[in-house]
Amino acid sequence: MAALRLNILTCVFALTLAGVAVSQTSAAGNTLTIKTQQQSRVLSLDALKAMPHTTVRFHNVHTSADENYSGVPLIELLASIGVPHGKELHGKPLADYVVATGSDGYKAVLALAEVDPEFHPGEVIVADAMDGRPLDAKNGPFKLVVSEDKRPARSVHNLVSIEVKQAE
DSSP states (O other): OHHHHHHHHHHHHHHHHHHHHHHHHHHHTTEEEEEOSSOEEEEEHHHHHHSOOEEEEEEETTTTEEEEEEEEEHHHHHHTTTOOOGGGOOSGGGGEEEEEEETTSOEEEEEHHHHOTTTOSSOEEEEEEETTEEOOTTTOSOEEEETTOSSGGGOBSSEEEEEEEEOO
16 A cells, blocks of 8 residues: 555656646747846747837748748847947957857857848847737747848747857
């Protein structure tokens, strides 16, 4: 009888741990980490949705369709953690670059100047919606969208982190 009780308790404990792991994984899927060498910020999906949005039209060559993404300009998110932009972006920071990483490990790189509208005409946003609807599980909850690219190779779906690095 004692062995049966021990087995039941062990199973309950294991199931509880599995439930905790699942809830931590799903909670982590709704956050985006933005960091530099000096600072970092974890942004929730709700926090991103509360920020001022812009809409970017993007032609997806894979689907041959125009897509309208809504999100926050990446430069605004980077500025919130002290990354230089606008008139402050000159000299050594012009060699900085951004690494965007998806949950599958896919990475894309952009020069910091490409993200700043005072340097580059394209728009780079962290999107949370496409065509007026939240991003689906295949693409979201966050997606990096780069409007001036001829191919969507630097658009990162299931975006989990953005890191600003310095070229050596």
